[in-house]
Amino acid sequence: LDRRELVFARRAHDLKVYGESHINAAFTYTRPTGNRFNSGERGAWYAADDVVTATAEVGFHRTRELAFIGIFDDEAHYVELLADFI
Incomplete structure (x- = not known):
């Protein structure tokens, strides 16, 4: 087995975490x-x-999206997603 496959198998359960749907x-x-x-x-x-x-x-x-509609009065909430690539 390639050692990367072992790492993937060990971390496979982590793939079902918060943020997956954001990326999709x-x-x-x-x-x-x-x-x-x-x-x-x-x-x-x-x-x-x-x-x-x-x-x-x-x-x-x-800003580009808001300029398109001509309205800059906006409030948005963002989250930081941390990704780890094998």
Whole structure:
């Protein structure tokens, strides 16, 4: 067995944790015009190395969406999801 398979087997139960649906939603709900890294045919999950970069990314996209509808009075709550890649 490859040692990566052993790690996966040991952590398989962790895959059913909070956040899984958030990541799936990124691919399920698409923007018809697409994003920077994908066409409108499929979604994309954005990730960052730190919370500062992630906040800037969220701020950029949210501001763009609000500018499109011309309303900037908005309140949103976000959570930080930590991912570990094998």
